Amino acid sequence: MLDENKVPLIQVEDMKKYYPVKGGIITHTTGHVKAVDGVSFSIMRGETLGLVGESGCGKSTIGRQLVGLETPTEGRIYYNGCELEEIRKNKKEMERIRTKLQMVFQDPYSSLNPRKHIYEILAQPMLYHHISEKSTVEQDIIKILDMVGLPRTVLGRYPHEFSGGQRQRIGIAKALSLNPEFIVCDEPVSALDVSIQAQILNLLKDLQKELGLTLLFVGHGLGAVNYVSDKIAVMYLGRIVEYGEAKEIFNHPKHPYTRALLEAVPVPDPKEKKRGRKLLQGEIGSSMNPPEGCRFHPRCPYASERCETEAPVLKGSVHMTACPVVLSGTEVASHG
Numbered sequence: 001m002l003d004e005n006k007v008p009l010i011q012v013e014d015m016k017k018y019y020p021v022k023g024g025i026i027t028h029t030t031g032h033v034k035a036v037d038g039v040s041f042s043i044m045r046g047e048t049l050g051l052v053g054e055s056g057c058g059k060s061t062i063g064r065q066l067v068g069l070e071t072p073t074e075g076r077i078y079y080n081g082c083e084l085e086e087i088r089k090n091k092k093e094m095e096r097i098r099t100k101l102q103m104v105f106q107d108p109y110s111s112l113n114p115r116k117h118i119y120e121i122l123a124q125p126m127l128y129h130h131i132s133e134k135s136t137v138e139q140d141i142i143k144i145l146d147m148v149g150l151p152r153t154v155l156g157r158y159p160h161e162f163s164g165g166q167r168q169r170i171g172i173a174k175a176l177s178l179n180p181e182f183i184v185c186d187e188p189v190s191a192l193d194v195s196i197q198a199q200i201l202n203l204l205k206d207l208q209k210e211l212g213l214t215l216l217f218v219g220h221g222l223g224a225v226n227y228v229s230d231k232i233a234v235m236y237l238g239r240i241v242e243y244g245e246a247k248e249i250f251n252h253p254k255h256p257y258t259r260a261l262l263e264a265v266p267v268p269d270p271k272e273k274k275r276g277r278k279l280l281q282g283e284i285g286s287s288m289n290p291p292e293g294c295r296f297h298p299r300c301p302y303a304s305e306r307c308e309t310e311a312p313v314l315k316g317s318v319h320m321t322a323c324p325v326v327l328s329g330t331e332v333a334s335h336g
């Protein structure tokens with residue numbers, strides 16, 4: 001029998017996700033977008049892992065593989081010690097597991113059927129998956145709405161009648177309605193007004209604690225990710241470049257890319273602002289033709305010739321970094 005406290009709820013081994021690119025007169029594969037290119041990590045039960053990086057780094061792609069919306073090109077995903085690909089062979093079992101793996105989307109509007117009112121949106125999957133009985137489903141939904149801070153009067157209304165923040169609360173209620181164990185929160189506050197962002201982040205934190213949920217929180221700002229996460233993985237062009245306890249990564253970042261992300265976190269203190277901030281120059285490269293060696297080298301102020309040919313691997317026991325230069329303490333800024 002598996003000890004649930006020792007086995008990670010989610011474990012990813014060397015995950016790769018390549019999307020074929022079609023072209024030519026007779027349509028054929030001309031290349032691949034390597035959205036995720038050899039990523040491994042685990043998330044213990046009740047833990048929140050923050051996945052952070054710029055748009056196009058592959059973080060949302062990982063989220064979709066973890067909830068079974070897509071299958072990886074290579075690598076393995078384990079849910080509670082069982083390989084997802086094996087579970088997939090048993091349709092009934094996969095259907096059951098799918099309810100345990102839920103997703104909160106960046107744009108909740110796209111995941112809510114505009115023609116159905118909130119009662120239908122929440123009740124139908126609960127009844128289909130036998131989470132509730134017909135006689136009790138309304139009461140069960142009211143309890144969930146209460147958890148996400150919405151009144152029962154929303155039941156007869158349609159998604160377009162709500163503000164962005166309220167819609168995201170409905171999106172969270174939808175994920176919770178199937179009694180999940182693991183939720184991927186895919187940039188859940190990126191599309192919201194700043195004043196609403198903190199409310200949703202606090203709600204997610206409270207729910208995680210109250211229900212003992214395990215979360216993957218995907219975001220592009222290190223500030224928000226640090227606020228909700230126990231551990232953080234920093235991604236750059238399909239690979240993890242730094243991984244460790246959230247506080248440690250936020251307060252003592254090692255990788256030059258993580259340091260640059262931290263420089264981009266807004267600082268309210270004007271004195272701090274005056275010191276001048278080294279913001280990251282250039283754009284994230286192409287996942288179709290990622291740079292050789294360290295993928296960050298075209299933008300890295302410490303890049304040397306070695307960085308153009310040698311692909312660094314994650315090293316360290318608790319705080320892991322994929323940069324031999326900073327690990328040896330020999331970084332010397334070559335430009336910028």
Ligand code: SF4
Nearest residue numbers: 294297300307323325
């Ligand atoms: Fe920069 Fe080289 Fe380290 Fe990559 S390996 S982050 S290019 S110093």
